[in-house]
Amino acid sequence: MNTGGRLEGRVALVTGAARGLGYEIAKRLAADGAAVFLGGRDSEALHGACESIDGIARPLPFDITDAAATAAAFATLEEGGLDILVNNVGERDRRSLEDITRADMARLLDANLVAPFDLARRAGPLMRARGYGRIINITSIAAEIARGDAAYTASKGGLAALTRALAAELGRDGITVNSVAPGYFATEANAAMVADKAIAEHLARRTSLGRWGEPHEIAGAVAFLASPDASYITGQSIAVDGGYLAHF
Numbered sequence: 001m002n003t004g005g006r007l008e009g010r011v012a013l014v015t016g017a018a019r020g021l022g023y024e025i026a027k028r029l030a031a032d033g034a035a036v037f038l039g040g041r042d043s044e045a046l047h048g049a050c051e052s053i054d055g056i057a058r059p060l061p062f063d064i065t066d067a068a069a070t071a072a073a074f075a076t077l078e079e080g081g082l083d084i085l086v087n088n089v090g091e092r093d094r095r096s097l098e099d100i101t102r103a104d105m106a107r108l109l110d111a112n113l114v115a116p117f118d119l120a121r122r123a124g125p126l127m128r129a130r131g132y133g134r135i136i137n138i139t140s141i142a143a144e145i146a147r148g149d150a151a152y153t154a155s156k157g158g159l160a161a162l163t164r165a166l167a168a169e170l171g172r173d174g175i176t177v178n179s180v181a182p183g184y185f186a187t188e189a190n191a192a193m194v195a196d197k198a199i200a201e202h203l204a205r206r207t208s209l210g211r212w213g214e215p216h217e218i219a220g221a222v223a224f225l226a227s228p229d230a231s232y233i234t235g236q237s238i239a240v241d242g243g244y245l246a247h248f
């Protein structure tokens with residue numbers, strides 16, 4: 001969808017953009033006119049994703065948990081500036097509480113919370129220099145409600161709190177910081193769950209819209225928050241969940 005190039009001249013980084021929701025977000029920001037860097041660890045997958053995007057899309061392979069690789073990626077970004085950061089990577093460990101060790105928890109928090117903090121910290125000065133800044137953290141409905149999954153849920157709750165803290169700290173620089181909280185999306189990573197009839201029945205009962213989200217349906221909220229239209233919105237969370245959080 002092209003919305004008249006409202007992000008023309010803007011530079012964006014979307015982490016974890018080779019597939020899934022990150023890919024859809026990158027595709028939409030490019031359609032809106034931004035030059036988009038696609039982050040991820042698999043260079044080949046990133047090249048393929050960039051080629052399939054209509055607009056300006058470039059691969060930026062780096063592991064967000066690797067501090068040196070992150071610094072090198074930002075050295076590239078410093079050359080052309082950065083206006084929009086989408087912290088999309090979110091790792092998950094579905095094992096039970098007893099099976100997840102302290103070290104596992106630390107690794108997950110590193111990817112889902114410490115790395116987004118580091119990326120935002122590095123993005124701030126680049127955005128201040130441009131006089132425009134949008135940081136969008138992809139959390140989850142798990143930031144608000146829980147059904148176990150302690151490590152992931154805690155990381156997403158932390159990311160929601162980080163969003164508010166960064167909004168307060170960066171607002172005077174003209175940088176807004178918001179979250180988008182996905183519900184259940186039919187991404188490749190969720191293929192087994194999508195095939196599970198019990199989950200389809202749960203979503204039919206439990207969401208207002210009665211269905212899984214299609215991956216592209218995440219992108220509109222992110223593109224809106226990245227745009228000038230959202231200039232006075234900061235520290236907020238938009239749930240894109242078919243009504244999961246609202247439905248009783």
Ligand SMILES: NC(=O)c1ccc[n+]([C@@H]2O[C@H](COP(=O)([O-])OP(=O)(O)OC[C@H]3O[C@@H](n4cnc5c(N)ncnc54)[C@H](OP(=O)(O)O)[C@@H]3O)[C@@H](O)[C@H]2O)c1
Pocket residue numbers: 015016017018019020021022039040041042045062063064065088089090091111138139140141181182183184185186187188189190
């Ligand atoms: N899908 C859903 O239903 C759903 C629901 C709620 C919340 N969310 C959240 O939405 C976000 C996207 O979810 P998704 O389902 O689209 O994820 P996904 O399909 O698992 O994709 C994650 C992407 O992140 C990259 N990645 C993973 N670890 C990385 C690292 N350390 N450094 C750099 N890149 C890394 C992966 O690429 P490589 O492996 O090639 O690096 C991959 O492209 C996550 O934050 C997730 O928690 C999703």
